[in-house]
Amino acid sequence: MVNTKDMLLKAQKEKYAVPAFNIHNLETIQVVVEAAAEMRSPVILAGTPGTFSYAGRDYVQAIVETAAQKYNIPIALHLDHHETFEDIKESIDLGTKSAMIDASHFPFEENIKLVQEVVAYAHANGATVEAELGRLGGQEDDLVVDDKDSFFTDPTAAKEYVERTGIDSLAVAIGTAHGMYKSEPKLDFERLAEIQKLVDIPLVLHGASGISVEDVRRSIELGVCKVNIATELKIPFSNALREFLVENEDANDPRKYMAPAKAAMREVVIEKIKMCKSENRY
Numbered sequence: 566m567v568n569t570k571d572m573l574l575k576a577q578k579e580k581y582a583v584p585a586f587n588i589h590n591l592e593t594i595q596v597v598v599e600a601a602a603e604m605r606s607p608v609i610l611a612g613t614p615g616t617f618s619y620a621g622r623d624y625v626q627a628i629v630e631t632a633a634q635k636y637n638i639p640i641a642l643h644l645d646h647h648e649t650f651e652d653i654k655e656s657i658d659l660g661t662k663s664a665m666i667d668a669s670h671f672p673f674e675e676n677i678k679l680v681q682e683v684v685a686y687a688h689a690n691g692a693t694v695e696a697e698l699g700r701l702g703g704q705e706d707d708l709v710v711d712d713k714d715s716f717f718t719d720p721t722a723a724k725e726y727v728e729r730t731g732i733d734s735l736a737v738a739i740g741t742a743h744g745m746y747k748s749e750p751k752l753d754f755e756r757l758a759e760i761q762k763l764v765d766i767p768l769v770l771h772g773a774s775g776i777s778v779e780d781v782r783r784s785i786e787l788g789v790c791k792v793n794i795a796t797e798l799k800i801p802f803s804n805a806l807r808e809f810l811v812e813n814e815d816a817n818d819p820r821k822y823m824a825p826a827k828a829a830m831r832e833v834v835i836e837k838i839k840m841c842k843s844e845n846r847y
C-alpha cells in the first residue's frame with residue numbers, strides 16, 4: 566500500500582486525475598480494485614469516519630492491504646473527511662498512508678493549526694495529507710453542510726494555506742457539492758484557474774457525483790489530480806440489490822444477491838476511470 570504523493574504528482578504531470586472511490590465493505594473494495602487493475606488505473610479507496618465506525622479501521626486496513634498486494638497497480642487507502650487528529654493517528658498507526666483532515670468548518674487560523682498538527686504526524690510516518698479550504702455544501706455521510714454555510718475557495722488564501730500547512734494536496738470548493746444536485750451545478754473555472762496559478766500542489770475535486778464528464782475534464786486541465794466519487798456508486802449498487810431481492814423473494818444467499826449489485830457498481834467505476842483519463846497509466 567502506498568501514500569498518494571507519487572500517484573498524484575504523476576497525474577499532475579500527465580494531466581489526468583486519480584479517481585478516489587468511497588468504499589464501505591469487502592464487496593465495494595473488490596469492485597473498485599478489480600476494475601482498476603483491469604484498466605491499469607491507479608486508484609484511491611476512500612473511507613469516511615462513518616465507514617470506519619461501521620466496518621472497523623482494522624478490518625478495512627487489512628482488506629485494502631490484501632488488495633494492494635494482489636494487484637500490480639498503485640492502490641492507496643485514504644481517510645476521507647476526517648475531522649480529528651485522534652482518528653487519523655489511529656489509522657496511521659495501523660499503516661494508512663493518506664488522509665484528509667477536514668478542518669474547513671473552522672476559521673482560517675484554527676484550520677491551519679489543526680492541519681499543521683496532522684501534517685507533522687503524517688509526514689513523520691510516511692503519510693500524505695489533503696486539506697480543504699472553502700467549504701462544500703451537500704451531504705457526505707454524517708457530514709451535512711447547508712448551502713448557506715458553504716463558500717468557495719479564495720485563491721490568495723489558498724496560497725498562504727498551502728505554504729503554512731505543508732499539505733500535499735488541496736481540496737477546492739468551486740461549486741461542486743456532496744451528493745446529487747437539485748439544479749445544474751455551475752463550476753467556477755476562473756477561480757480554479759486562479760488557484761492553479763498560485764498553488765503548485767495537486768488539487769482535489771470533491772462532490773464529483775452529478776458533475777458532467779466535460780466539467781471534470783476541464784477541471785483536470787486546470788490542475789485537479791484527484792476526483793472524489795461516492796454517491797454515484799451507492800445508487801446503482803442499492804438499486805440493483807433492491808431489484809434482485811424484489812424479483813427473487815426467496816433469495817437469502819449474500820453471494821448471490823450481492824453479485825448484481827457489484828456488477829452495477831462496476832460499470833460506474835469503469836465509466837469514472839475513463840472520465841478521469843487514468844486508464845493505462847501503469
Ligand code: 13P
Nearest residue numbers: 744771772774793795796
Ligand atoms: P459525491 O458523493 O458527490 O460523489 O462526493 C464524494 C466526495 O466528495 C467524497 O469525499
Ligand code: ZN
Nearest residue numbers: 705771772793
Ligand atoms: Zn468530499
Ligand code: NA
Nearest residue numbers: 742744772774
Ligand atoms: Na456531487
